[in-house]
Amino acid sequence: METEKRLPKLSEVVFVLVSFIVIMFLFVVQFGIPIQLALLTTWFVIMAVGLKIGYNYAEMQQGIMKGIYDGLEAVLILISVGALIGTWIAGGVVPSIIYYGLSIIDPTIFLMAAFIICAITSLATGTSFGSAGTAGIAMMGIGESFGFPLALVAGAVISGCYVGDKLSPLSDTTVMTASLSKVNLIEHIKSMLYVSAPAFVVAGVLFLSAGFISHDQSGDLSQAEQTMVSLNEYFNISWYMIIPAVLVITLLALKKPSIPVILFGALLGSIWAFLFQNMPLLDAVNSLYSGNNIESGVAFIDNLLNRGGIEFMLGVIVLIIFALGVGGLMEKIGILKMICVTMLSWANNAGKTTLTTMLSGFFGNFFGGAAYVSIITASKITEENYERLHIDRRVLSRNTEAGGTVTTPMVPWSDGGVFMAATLGVSTLTYLPFLWFNFLVVIISLVYGFTNKFIWYTKEIDHTKQEQKAINS
Incomplete structure (x- = not known):
């Protein structure tokens, strides 16, 4: 009974x-x-x-x-992004972005720039996870090299990543919300602009102000210079290292399915590691699962760049x-x-x-x-x-x-x-x-x-x- x-x-x-x-x-x-x-x-x-x-x-x-x-789609995206992070570090994609970022971004506007760069990336790709795993990691490296508190840099990165996760017509959460609420997707996005536009402007001003205050307290660019020297020593830094990032962002902007596109980007990272970073073929392929592993002698660079791979995400996936x-x-x-x-x-x-x-x-x-x-x-x-x-x-x-x-x-x-x-x-x-x-x-x-x-x-x-x-x- x-x-x-x-x-x-x-x-x-x-x-x-x-x-x-x-x-x-x-x-x-x-x-x-x-x-x-x-x-x-x-x-x-x-x-x-x-x-x-x-x-x-x-x-x-x-x-x-x-x-x-x-929630399985989120798990599959985590696996894909984990592989992407590992190979993009091993292939020199992320190190090149960090290097050029240190070269061209003024420290006083860095926090605002990190916020805007991650926002643009997430708007173009529709994924906060992918944006944080690529542009976000690069911004963390640049921010630490400039001497900014990592929590503050992470706040700027995540804030930017969720601009696109919330507003991009490519975002799964945006599409899902419009569907469940029975609202036209474009009308849903227009409605959110009434909230997101002022929030974006005010947050940008806050990050700009925080950048001036934090930079005045640190001011020493010797760590940024040391970072550039170390990156140049351990990686082949060049403009064509960024090609996988451009391709992935373009494909996602063209509304191609996110999981296969991210995995394609991860495969490109392995190819770049083999072709341009002098990594043995098996090691380059293995970086998809195990991530990157270097010993530069600079503690924070090793901490930043020894990560990624599917293995890196297993604990997160179980959680x-x-x-x-x-x-x-x-x-x-x-x-x-x-x-x-x-x-x-x-x-x-x-x-x-x-x-x-x-x-x-x-x-x-x-x-x-x-x-x-x-x-x-x-x-x-x-x-x-x-x-x-x-x-x-x-x-x-x-x-x-x-x-x-x-x-x-x-x-x-x-x-x-x-x-x-x-x-x-x-x-x-x-x-x-x-x-x-x-x-x-x-x-x-x-x-x-x-x-x-x-x-x-x-x-x-x-x-x-x-x-x-x-x-x-």
Whole structure:
């Protein structure tokens, strides 16, 4: 006889959320146990609640599998980008970009330049991961050579990468959000410009100001000069080293599929390592899996350039799979639904509805571990409120990106947070205060919601009566 299922009670939801946070703190902060094991442990806490409310293990396993399946594209991109990073370092692509960057970029405007360069790269390619793994790594090398704090450089890089992840018509999250919100893709992008354009300008000014202040404190370019000497010694630096980067960006800009294009770029990196860096053929091929390995004698160059390869991403992939499993379990037994239903009963105007969408997206990242989960929770769970308040779906899609996509790198165990930390070599909580573009997008979206600016309605209504009606309902 099948047990009757029910939605979890509020006390059970609170138990799961508190347990999740306590386990994360004890495992990661208190005992230094890998975060992967912390996430795996939370599976059993959630399953215990699931059994109590009527689900059997087979049903919950289906939830785990669905959660992982929904995020598999991110896993494949991680594998591809890992291979790309390894071969582009070994092939001299990244070292050449760093070298020329040190030659032509003025240190005082570097942070703003890094922000803009990564933004342009992500707009052209539609991928924050690919942008961080290529232009981002180069900017980290240039920034450290100029003496900037790595957390600040990482903030500029990630902020720039998420400009395109949020706005590019080539971005999978942009396309997915428009589709789930039932909004035309171009209309979705136009709607986001009302938030992203001012956020971009203000963030650019902040990074420019930070560049002047930080440069005044460091001022010594001897490390930059030493970096250029070391790169020239260990790599063949030339303009044609950058050809793989130009080809990959061009193909992605032409809307070619991202995973095969990135893997093609990784293969070009191996060929360049063999042809132009005097690397044995087998070593060049092996860099796809094992990444690059040099001993330059300069500690930070070795730390920056001894990375990449599929192997480099294995720990990240395991973490994301476990995080996706957590999200799938919570979705299956109704915990995410209960969280959002509780918030929706409170949301009776545009401002509160915007806030609930933001929180739903953040919860999707925090408990689901992936941008894909956050976009689903933000759009599908809160869309009913937009219909009830007659708010245009373009506002829903815009708020979904603001609450879901841009908050992804803020969560240490989400796919974006883990990838950025591993790729750039700076922990999530260290770079978090410098994600100025991301924070500005959230803040501006909330300001628009609570001031009713750039909030479009599907018909002319009296907002005072609308709010009273929503309260009574």
